[in-house]
Amino acid sequence: MDFGLLLSAYAQQQNGRKLPRQRMLYEALRSAILEGTIAQGARLAATRVLADELGIARNSVLYAYERLAAEGFIEAGRHGSVVAHSGLQKPSSKRLGAPLPATLSKRVAGLRNDRDALKELVAFRPGLPALDEFPIAQWRAAMERAWRGVDASDLGYGGSHGHPWLRRAVADYLKVSRGVRCDIDQVFITDGTQTSLDVAARVLADSGDIAWIENPGYNGARAAFQATGLRVVPVPVDAHGIAPTPEHWRQSPPRLIYITPSHQYPLGSVLSLERRVALIDAARAHGSWIIEDDYDSEFRHEGPPLSAVQGLAADTPVVYVGTFSKTLFPALRLGFMVVPAQLASAISLTMGEISRRGRVADQIALADFIDSGMYSRHLRRMRRLYSERREALLEAIDRHLRDVVTVSGGAGGMHLTVRLDAPLSDVDVAREALARRIIVPPVSSYCLPAPDEHRYNGFVLGYAGVPADSTDGLVAQLRNVIETMVQARES
Incomplete structure (x- = not known):
């Protein structure tokens, strides 16, 4: 197999998503195993050989192989690394003997479109873990x-x-x-x-x-x-x-x-x-x-x-x-x-x-x-990951929103809460952000009317399911939404 071509093709599918080479290699191999491009039982190239072929450090290949082994995708032995027989690979339609129908009913197609649209609505949905980091092979x-x-x-x-x-x-x-x-x-x-x-x-x-x-x-x-x-x-x-x-x-x-x-x-x-x-x-x-x-x-x-x-x-x-x-x-x-x-x-x-x-x-x-012990290991990984994603969100807020929001909570967990300091309704801002496919639930929607109680106006920003390299751009879009609404209010 031409691993250089495999890695290049995967990188092109990422639409400009920036990843370290070791992470890109891990994801490309994982995707190829899941899709059946690399078959179960196939022997992977030796780490030194693959590093030379790709022109990257051997440690980067070791990282990818070790992570794939930890998640059950490959098995390491004395004679090299072999793709595990996990039952995860998807069957190819070519092996089924007949082509699939070209179209679906309008009702089913509409449902599928709705589902696909909801999949894209992740940032900043509270309570959603990093599903792409779940050890599927171990769970299977x-x-x-x-x-x-x-x-x-x-x-x-x-x-x-x-x-x-x-x-x-x-x-x-x-x-x-x-x-x-x-x-x-x-x-x-x-x-x-x-x-x-x-x-x-x-x-x-x-x-x-x-x-x-x-x-x-x-x-x-x-x-x-x-x-x-x-x-x-x-x-x-x-x-x-x-x-x-x-x-x-x-x-x-x-x-x-x-x-x-x-x-x-x-x-x-x-x-x-x-x-x-x-x-x-x-x-x-x-x-x-x-x-x-x-x-x-x-x-x-x-x-x-x-x-x-x-x-x-x-x-x-x-x-x-x-x-x-x-x-x-x-x-x-x-x-x-x-x-x-x-x-x-x-x-x-x-x-x-x-x-x-x-x-x-x-x-x-x-x-x-x-x-x-897999559960505890998974939690340790997620703590580190969520801590990184939390820091990325805090840095993006400081860079783009420091004059319009105040962070009011988030020493733990999977979300940050911010107070909206601009003269806008959190419900209105959330509605405009949703039109740009960004979920920022308004804090006021979590409140019941109470006598003499402070009115909350802000957002609940779930960061667990948002990759750190995507955060800055999303927060910048939220800044644009708020700025546009403030300008419209003042005009």
Whole structure:
């Protein structure tokens, strides 16, 4: 194979995207393996030979080969590197014996166009991980191992708790990484955070009870509580997290309190230790339950990791919820909740009524992924990557937007929040930016009206899914949108 031609062709497909040579080589080889251009079982050129052929440093070839091997695309042995038999390559239409139809129905073509348009709308969508960096080959291998162990008895709905292996793996991981106090009987596998919130609301409160949510805060929590008939009361957030006043406790004593303490969504503040302890004490005194959504806590970029509120003391009135959608990929649709021991039977009963567990292979594969150390390695890689992408966004903001926005949060997680200082509505700017295929969700859309409360006006900028080399141009486009709108307002 002419690797020089392969690399040149891949570079031309990147539309001017600038990449280091070692990264370009890795991506070109990865793409060729996935597409079947380099067949399974094919032996790659020796690193020294390929380096000479391409006129690049041997270390660059070593980097590409080592990364491909780490992700399961190639296998290294005494006789060189060979493309792994992973089942990932796509079948060629030439092998199917008949040409594909030339056209699709107008309805299907329209759906495909809509889907393709949505794929392009990434910057700066919050909560979207770096999907292009996910170790697909390793995950596929875990799935294949899982299916080899599945028999007919696993094909039913399964228990409401979730698969025991995954529950145990989640419990062990949370105890070490987040300081959560739990055993396997307290862990429930769910379809994600929304399911966890729905179950918690059904078990812990009755229609008409009060639920506190952060303001601004996660709209999914508001929707889950309102759907179960709860009265939602917004509680303000400041630089130290949720900040209820004595009047809140007297006038609107809550049954449920929803918090995102590790990285408040969307402002990015961290709930201080003093407030964490005070919230637990007040919740106990008022008979309230705290729902702790440990949103993107795995990605802290400044300072040491913070333990969960749930683990601060024994028998805290806390239901701890999390998801793998941010750390792995959204399509996985697996999350978890950790409940106090006395709630386990009630949670199990409710889970059995509203949600039939299944997808046993996915759960086994995830347990394998965690226990093998692949999950932790992936998180370490993503922390480094997201830190780089965060810095790229901060530099671009400083270069292009320093006079029109103020960064107000983002010591961790996958997004930055900025206050819009220009005399414009964040909703209007977001609408204009969307027309240029840039998503900048307005902070005001996360707010509920509250008396005498500051009006938030700004944007939530998700950077996890945005390559660092694309950030500056996108922020420059956002600057152009704001400038154009300011000039139109003044004219």
